[in-house]
Amino acid sequence: MRNWSAVRRVLFLTVFIDLLGFGVAVPILAFCAKQYGASGTTLGLILGSFSLMQFFFSPVWGRLSDRIGRRPVIIGSLLGNAVGFLVFAFASNVAMLFAARIITGIAAASVPTAQAYIADSTDESSRAKGMAIIGLAFGLGLVLGPPIGGLLSSYGSDLHLTANLLPGVAAATLSVVSLLMAIFALPESLHRDGRAVEKRFSPVDRETWAIFFRTRELRLAGGSLALLMCTLASLAPILVLVGRDRYSLVAKDVGYLLGLMGVVVVILQFTAVHRLERKFGDVGAGMVGAVALLIALLLVPPTTTLGWLIVATCLMGVAQGLCNPTLSSYISKVAPRSHRGGILGLAHSLNALARVAGPPIAGFAYDAFRTSGAFLSQAAIVVIAIVLGFGVRRSQSPLSMREPQLALEPTETIAPSR
16 A cells, blocks of 8 residues: 555545544524424434444445445545535425535445545454544544534634535535545555446445345444444433423533544554454454443432543543544454455444434433433443453454454355455
């Protein structure tokens, strides 16, 4: 792979722009939707449409990248981001807000393709470190997105512009810059002899689903990651509700907590992810993050001290920084190369569905049992994820913990012959 540093910059920007755009838009969407006459339920549907599109399109883009290569799909996703953010910038009604989130959700479904690109370009010993690029982009998007959106929106209001114009234009501009970088600096990572060979392309790839669900390691690791993402997606609304009602925090204070979580994610990507992966393996490092998340969820209900909430928030950041890159790295190692993009896309699709389900579950538990219900219900989900994660480790021999793809040799026969 030539010029790997340039490749990393493009991949980082691809994911960072996805998350930055999500972070920029979410706080402004609530304001715009109300201004354009949307109800609370409609706002929820607008927000949920983003993850729903990821659920449907992640396997499609992942499998398409197995067939035609990673580069065209990544370039197409950046073009889609630019279009989606421009629609958001000039949205003047609820229908346009829906269209903007749907387009950007479809484009953001290419994240598994970026993960597959990293898997193609790294050996197994450095795979988790490469996947940490995704975690770093996530953390920075979480830190920078909401304040950037707020500042640009406020500046636009001073100029008598709509709240969504400047944030949308800024996000679209970043997408165009990243698109140009991809066109001129991103080589193809998937060699022709490693591509899937099919008579025709089908959006629903039964073979990928069969490999995923027949392979114990993929099934357990994918299920563990989806359950963890269900809880991780619930953290922001839980912190908003609990911070407001128990700690009398205002929106700015909750924003600081979410920013602190993002800072922990960024620091972790630079300092600890690769070391933990080398010491414990991909799944073991992911379970370190899961245990940190469980401790965080159990810390808050018994106390009303703000200091413990801050400690819990830092532990949540540890989970955000560890779980996704390490378990995604493991899945990429186990997946047959010819189906790697499709399987990562399927895993991302399940994660998107979990992110749709997580916040309503937490909200229902909070309405019924207040703080204890919100945190303990999510803790129960994390316990199940940990059980699945350690099930993966129990199913491996010491050798396959180091080289998990060996465990897949019997199921490689499912892949089409090349």
